[in-house]
Amino acid sequence: MKTANILIPDKNVIMPTKKRYLFRVAMKHSTAIPKALNSVINRIYKKGLELSEPVIYWQDFPVEIENPGNDKKTSAFPIYLIPSRLEGSSSITLFASTLGSKIDQQIKQFIGEEKILEATLLDAWASESVEALNKWFDGKLRARSGKGTMRFSPGYDDLPITYNNELMTDFLKINAIVADKETGILTPKKSTICLIGWLNERGEINESR
Amino acid sequence: MNRDKFKQRLEQEILILDGGYGTEYFKMGYGNVPGEILNIKHPEVVEALQRNYVKSGADIILTNTFNANPAKLALLGYKDLFEKINLEAVKISKRAANGKVLVFGNISSTGKFPQPLGSQNFEDAVESFRKQAEILLEAGVDGFIVETFSDIKELKAVVWGIREVTEELPLIVQMTFESNARTITGTSARIFATVFDDLDVDVIGINCSTGPEEMLDVFREVAENTSKFLSVEPNAGNPYYDGNSLFYKTSPEEFAIHVEDFINLGANIIGGCCGTGPDHIKLVHRFAKKYKPKPRNKTVKQTLSSRTIIKDVTPFTIIGERINPASRKKFQQQIIDGDFSTVLQEAEAQKHEGATVLDINLGIEKMLDFSHFQDVIRKLDKQSSLPLSMDIQTNKYLEQCLREYPGRPLINSARITPKSLERKSKLLKKYGGMLILLAMGKQIPETVDERVQLILEGIKVLEENGISRDRVFADALVLSLGANNDPEITRRTIRQLSKLGIKTVIGLSNLSFGLPDRSYLNGAFIAQCVNSGLNAAIMNSGDNFVMDNLHGSLKLKGQELCPSSKLEIDDPILKLMFTGETQILKQEIEKMLSDHTPIEISQNILGKAMEKVGNLYAKGKIYLPQLLMVNDTTQPVFDYLNSLTSESKRYKAKVVIATVEGDIHDIGKKIVGTVLKSGGFEVIDIGTDISAKKIIEAVKEYNADILGLSAMMTTTIDRIEEIAGLIKKEGIKVILVAGGASMNENLAVKFGCNGYCPNAINVVEMCEKLLRK
Numbered sequence: 001m002k003t004a005n006i007l008i009p010d011k012n013v014i015m016p017t018k019k020r021y022l023f024r025v026a027m028k029h030s031t032a033i034p035k036a037l038n039s040v041i042n043r044i045y046k047k048g049l050e051l052s053e054p055v056i057y058w059q060d061f062p063v064e065i066e067n068p069g070n071d072k073k074t075s076a077f078p079i080y081l082i083p084s085r086l087e088g089s090s091s092i093t094l095f096a097s098t099l100g101s102k103i104d105q106q107i108k109q110f111i112g113e114e115k116i117l118e119a120t121l122l123d124a125w126a127s128e129s130v131e132a133l134n135k136w137f138d139g140k141l142r143a144r145s146g147k148g149t150m151r152f153s154p155g156y157d158d159l160p161i162t163y164n165n166e167l168m169t170d171f172l173k174i175n176a177i178v179a180d181k182e183t184g185i186l187t188p189k190k191s192t193i194c195l196i197g198w199l200n201e202r203g204e205i206n207e208s209r
Numbered sequence: 210m211n212r213d214k215f216k217q218r219l220e221q222e223i224l225i226l227d228g229g230y231g232t233e234y235f236k237m238g239y240g241n242v243p244g245e246i247l248n249i250k251h252p253e254v255v256e257a258l259q260r261n262y263v264k265s266g267a268d269i270i271l272t273n274t275f276n277a278n279p280a281k282l283a284l285l286g287y288k289d290l291f292e293k294i295n296l297e298a299v300k301i302s303k304r305a306a307n308g309k310v311l312v313f314g315n316i317s318s319t320g321k322f323p324q325p326l327g328s329q330n331f332e333d334a335v336e337s338f339r340k341q342a343e344i345l346l347e348a349g350v351d352g353f354i355v356e357t358f359s360d361i362k363e364l365k366a367v368v369w370g371i372r373e374v375t376e377e378l379p380l381i382v383q384m385t386f387e388s389n390a391r392t393i394t395g396t397s398a399r400i401f402a403t404v405f406d407d408l409d410v411d412v413i414g415i416n417c418s419t420g421p422e423e424m425l426d427v428f429r430e431v432a433e434n435t436s437k438f439l440s441v442e443p444n445a446g447n448p449y450y451d452g453n454s455l456f457y458k459t460s461p462e463e464f465a466i467h468v469e470d471f472i473n474l475g476a477n478i479i480g481g482c483c484g485t486g487p488d489h490i491k492l493v494h495r496f497a498k499k500y501k502p503k504p505r506n507k508t509v510k511q512t513l514s515s516r517t518i519i520k521d522v523t524p525f526t527i528i529g530e531r532i533n534p535a536s537r538k539k540f541q542q543q544i545i546d547g548d549f550s551t552v553l554q555e556a557e558a559q560k561h562e563g564a565t566v567l568d569i570n571l572g573i574e575k576m577l578d579f580s581h582f583q584d585v586i587r588k589l590d591k592q593s594s595l596p597l598s599m600d601i602q603t604n605k606y607l608e609q610c611l612r613e614y615p616g617r618p619l620i621n622s623a624r625i626t627p628k629s630l631e632r633k634s635k636l637l638k639k640y641g642g643m644l645i646l647l648a649m650g651k652q653i654p655e656t657v658d659e660r661v662q663l664i665l666e667g668i669k670v671l672e673e674n675g676i677s678r679d680r681v682f683a684d685a686l687v688l689s690l691g692a693n694n695d696p697e698i699t700r701r702t703i704r705q706l707s708k709l710g711i712k713t714v715i716g717l718s719n720l721s722f723g724l725p726d727r728s729y730l731n732g733a734f735i736a737q738c739v740n741s742g743l744n745a746a747i748m749n750s751g752d753n754f755v756m757d758n759l760h761g762s763l764k765l766k767g768q769e770l771c772p773s774s775k776l777e778i779d780d781p782i783l784k785l786m787f788t789g790e791t792q793i794l795k796q797e798i799e800k801m802l803s804d805h806t807p808i809e810i811s812q813n814i815l816g817k818a819m820e821k822v823g824n825l826y827a828k829g830k831i832y833l834p835q836l837l838m839v840n841d842t843t844q845p846v847f848d849y850l851n852s853l854t855s856e857s858k859r860y861k862a863k864v865v866i867a868t869v870e871g872d873i874h875d876i877g878k879k880i881v882g883t884v885l886k887s888g889g890f891e892v893i894d895i896g897t898d899i900s901a902k903k904i905i906e907a908v909k910e911y912n913a914d915i916l917g918l919s920a921m922m923t924t925t926i927d928r929i930e931e932i933a934g935l936i937k938k939e940g941i942k943v944i945l946v947a948g949g950a951s952m953n954e955n956l957a958v959k960f961g962c963n964g965y966c967p968n969a970i971n972v973v974e975m976c977e978k979l980l981r982k
Binding site: 011012015017018019029030035038039042045046049 | 422425426461462463465466467469470473492495496499
């Protein structure tokens with residue numbers, strides 16, 4: 001089985017809107033934000049951008065047709081790993097996205113220094129940033145392959161998060177993102193695993209912006 | 210493009226302007242050619258850049274005509290190409306726009322401030338801008354943008370110039386502010402916004418000088434003080450030059466972080482200035498286009514302002530009445546003779562007494578001409594006077610004053626007759642400001658109801674002409690008690706108008722005209738009137754009894770006037786220096802000559818006083834106009850003292866200042882020179898566009914202790930390195946200090962300078978420190 005394709009995007013694709021970033025910390029982006037606080041909000045945004053090392057690891061798989069099980073040698077994507085919302089797909093794109101480990105370290109450092117506001121903001125920013133990254137790549141995939149299913153991450157509906165480890169180890173085969181066998185928690189923390197199902201043939205991913 | 214359509218579009222979407230030009234040309238390898246000359250020599254370069262901006266998502270691109278006004282082109286040696294450069298610029302932009310985006314004609318400063326801060330005649334400035342606008346209009350621009358202005362009077366000149374050519378096209382006006390929300394000439398963002406809120410422009414904005422983070426507060430200040438649409442074009446931070454290439458620190462990503470902040474504050478148009486390029490605009494587009502323009506509270510608090518001072522008209526406006534030569538023959542003669550010393554003294558005195566506005570009445574206007582009115586406005590402007598109430602009867606003189614006035618004035622006054630209202634409406638619409646509306650037509654109504662009714666009729670006419678009632682003070686008319694008039698009618702008129710939400714004013718002193726104990730009568734009456742809702746009075750702010758009654762009455766209503774930022778000056782010589790009257794200062798100095806030698810006076814009295822002025826400027830207690838005025842006032846007296854002695858004045862050090870070759874910017878250097886002079890340095894200004902060779906020669910000739918170099922343009926800063934190299938090579942002992950918009954501390958160190966001067970404020974301190982080393 002092939003190892004995953006790697007895509008390193010420009011940093012600007014991971015920039016969330018301020019609206020979403022602040023929504024994550026239950027705050028409305030409005031004129032009422034005091035100057036000093038807005039300054040921290042912007043500083044953390046900038047810090048997040050500086051520290052992020054966004055990468056997408058991705059691979060297309062045909063969906064296993066017979067003998068449901070986990071015959072990984074066939075390169076097919078097993079039925080049991082396909083959530084019901086993606087049922088009927090003839091192929092699956094599996095991808096993992098990450099901002100890298102520097103963000104985690106910085107959040108940890110902020111907490112160690114009792115800079116809870118900064119830590120909270122950076123955590124929120126990074127979560128939205130990963131989502132911006134996923135959305136961007138999602139757009140690329142759909143531009144290539146058409147409508148597809150919704151983008152789905154383990155931990156929702158009927159695909160337990162504990163499958164993360166299997167998806168990373170057996171399918172994407174990368175070690176830059178590690179999924180804990182017991183909990184499925186990813187390291188670096190600001191990482192996600194996503195699946196999109198397709199009914200049609202796939203074309204090429206245009207890697208340019 | 211039709212203005213209404215443009216405004217409709219701004220209601221619906223956020224528009225994107227293009228980014229920087231000069232810095233992009235530099236990146237493209239054309240930094241050694243004046244930007245506007247590229248329109249003729251390399252039009253393909255301009256077009257390629259503009260096409261990139263269109264591709265990046267700009268909705269409006271600007272013609273490459275930022276410096277293409279006659280004055281700037283003359284300085285660059287391309288005066289004859291004025292028309293061609295502007296015409297070609299529009300052609301290039303239209304090709305790049307290809308009908309998909311709007312093309313706005315870009316106009317900027319002539320580089321010379323209009324009088325009184327600079328040497329340029331105001332009407333010449335208007336004419337220069339008019340000519341440029343005419344060419345751009347005929348070539349087919351969709352609108353105009355005027356940007357990077359730091360003198361509010363010059364900005365008014367460009368608006369008059371453009372509006373003489375067309376009233377049909379949209380107009381965006383932008384000033385450039387330091388991070389303290391003041392222009393280098395001392396105008397605050399609030400003054401700018403409130404002044405232009407009245408004028409015939411469509412969008413008010415800010416650009417250049419600082420990056421987006423520093424610009425947020427300034428932008429907020431503008432947004433809160435205008436009902437107009439808003440635009441913003443920050444720099445990509447400060448420029449850096451690594452010896453090979455020039456770059457700006459703020460990346461497109463960092464720049465884009467602030468886009469939503471500006472939108473939140475109400476921005477309708479966002480673009481970039483120096484250091485921004487197509488990548489910045491691409492991200493601005495991506496973030497801005499996610500949003501619709503944010504609805505704003507567009508009620509603007511009424512204010513009156515001069516260039517540097519702004520006053521809320523509520524809760525009370527004290528209009529100082531003493532610039533009025535009625536019954537003061539000597540004062541009237543002075544005015545006729547063009548001697549405004551008493552005017553300036555009265556202005557300063559009333560400011561200290563707590564007046565908030567100064568009424569200007571020059572007396573018998575038949576004895577005067579345009580120059581009197583022009584001079585008084587300019588002199589008061591230079592003195593950083595309080596806002597003015599123009600009590601000028603002759604329409605042409607009133608218009609002249611309004612045209613030259615940099616702030617938001619009060620027009621005193623209009624009768625309620627069709628002719629008077631029509632005239633004053635026109636002036637208010639064109640020049641802005643507020644109006645005192647007299648409760649009288651051809652005659653004064655006798656009853657309260659008649660006066661109130663008449664005021665309402667007058668306000669209706671004004672509103673039909675586009676002047677809101679907020680901009681009106683109704684004068685309830687105080688008549689002399691000595692002629693058996695009943696002040697109760699005035700008081701009750703005030704009460705009724707106040708209940709109707711109409712601001713009121715009175716000419717208080719009329720009450721006691723010809724009577725004894727005027728203070729008691731005036732004091733008692735103002736207390737009654739304040740209690741009835743009075744908002745303003747033309748009065749003698751020097752009458753402590755009346756002023757105390759006024760403040761007491763306001764306090765009983767739970768109101769208080771904001772304490773004026775009084776400049777406490779005890780030194781009598783310093784006080785005279787601030788009046789702007791060289792002759793009076795000289796007379797006082799002459800008296801001192803019996804006890805002191807000229808050099809003692811020069812060194813220990815005037816010199817020390819100038820140092821105090823420099824400190825006041827450094828601390829932000831006074832603004833540039835005052836600093837320049839004090840310098841202009843004092844310099845001839847220094848010269849006079851020097852002429853009396855063979856002994857030369859002792860200076861702290863000798864400073865040669867110059868703007869480097871290829872750079873014609875003068876103002877910043879002159880300001881630094883003035884501040885240094887005020888700090889006790891001898892300053893030799895050898896001019897602009899000076900070659901390295903000539904600068905070195907001057908340093909040797911004058912045996913300078915310090916060499917101050919200015920480079921405003923990104924294309925000329927390497928000249929400083931060249932000069933630093935020559936100083937080192939020839940082993941000249943001189944302290945080299947560099948400044949200018951394109952310089953920064955790292956660069957100064959890299960070039961081998963001993964000091965970097967980011968602005969004029971701390972230059973004295975820095976030079977003193979360097980001399981001690």
